[in-house]
Amino acid sequence: MPVRELTAEDLIAYRMLSAGAFGGSVDPSAADAPQSISPGRTLVGIDSSSIPGGQAGVIAAGAEIRYDRIALGGGVAGCGGIGGLSVHPAHRGDGLFGALVTGVLARCLAESLPLSMLYASNPSIYRRYGYQVVARPQSLIVPLVDLQRIAAVPDRRLVPVTEATMPRLRELHHELIAGDNAMLRREPPLFPEGLPALPWAAVLLEDASGTAHGYVSWTRRGDATDGIGLDVHELFGRTRSDRVALLRSLGSWSTVTELLRLRLRTDDPVLDVLPSGRARPDSSPVPLVMMRVVDTAATLRARRAPAVLGGTIRLDIEDGTVPEGTCRAAGSYLVTARDGAITVLEQEPSSAGDCDALGTCRLDVHAAALLLVGGRTLADARRLGLGAEADPAAEAFLDALLAGPRPSVLDAF
Structure with missing residues (x-):
């Protein structure tokens, strides 16, 4: 076959x-x-x-x-x-x-x-081949009347997103997701340069000097029998005040519809600026985001290390889910962080223990996917029943190296 x-x-x-x-x-x-x-x-x-x-x-x-x-x-x-x-x-x-x-x-x-990603409604069949659940898309149903009461934010104005301003939105999006984990960079050819197809719409938030500080994009629903007249695809702002200003702009829709559906990143900072506790989770089913490490060394080299972190550990990864040679996830690696950079050397198992390292971390391929995508700790992996053992100093090092927000995947503007 x-x-x-x-x-x-x-x-x-x-x-x-x-x-x-x-x-x-x-x-x-x-x-x-x-x-x-x-x-x-x-x-x-x-x-x-x-x-x-x-x-x-x-x-x-x-x-x-x-x-x-x-x-x-x-x-x-x-x-x-x-x-x-x-x-x-x-x-x-x-x-x-x-x-x-x-x-x-x-x-x-x-x-x-070096990584592979898919959406799964039945994760068990993909887990057999080393994929691990790393994120779950989520949305909130928000009463628009709550947003209508938000006070105006000084020195901010809204700008329509057109063919002329869409490049500014894309540039801002790439800037604001740079510190995230697993967010897609929306670049050609997978993401065309122009505006998304109607009825998609958006506004930019800028200051008096014309500097962009955030944006919100949405689609107006014409069949709002459930009262949800607006699907908000994403809301991004540089600061808390910027997110407040964008929420306030959505409140203007309260004259024509009752509710909006707001798509969220994992631990989305917009959750901290919602003006009331009346928002509720969207009950619509969503597929799980699963990822797999294809090449461990290349995945680690793509990352940046915290500037203050230094040292070396041995990282051993086991992968019995696919035939040998299909992936380069399994192996023994010397992982070093220095001056904000990560270097990775592949080692023979018999010689890796001779290095001057803080200790050893041993992961199965599922723990490797969970951890190398970022935002989780070895303790999280063990809590899920994944294979994750480490010497104390090596565990502290790897947790610090891979720290950051939990993965989020939003696949379109």
């Missing part, structure tokens, strides 16, 4: 497979039928004809790999975003899912993508 890269000639067959798994339809004769693979993506799959009883022209299993870049510990890392992973009903139960996942991971490694 060889996994191969799919081409434009395979696109209709792959779309038919995906539509059959997730819903929708594909008309090969339609004028708008897909003709080429979108930039920034690779499709991989397994031919039905390579399986006993299979048929030519049918994709038995397939997936899409996105070449994303994410903010990570003050740096930027490549990440293989996995989507559309599906198996044809005629071939389910034949081991194709595992072959496809390992083929996807091998392709991520070959393309120098």
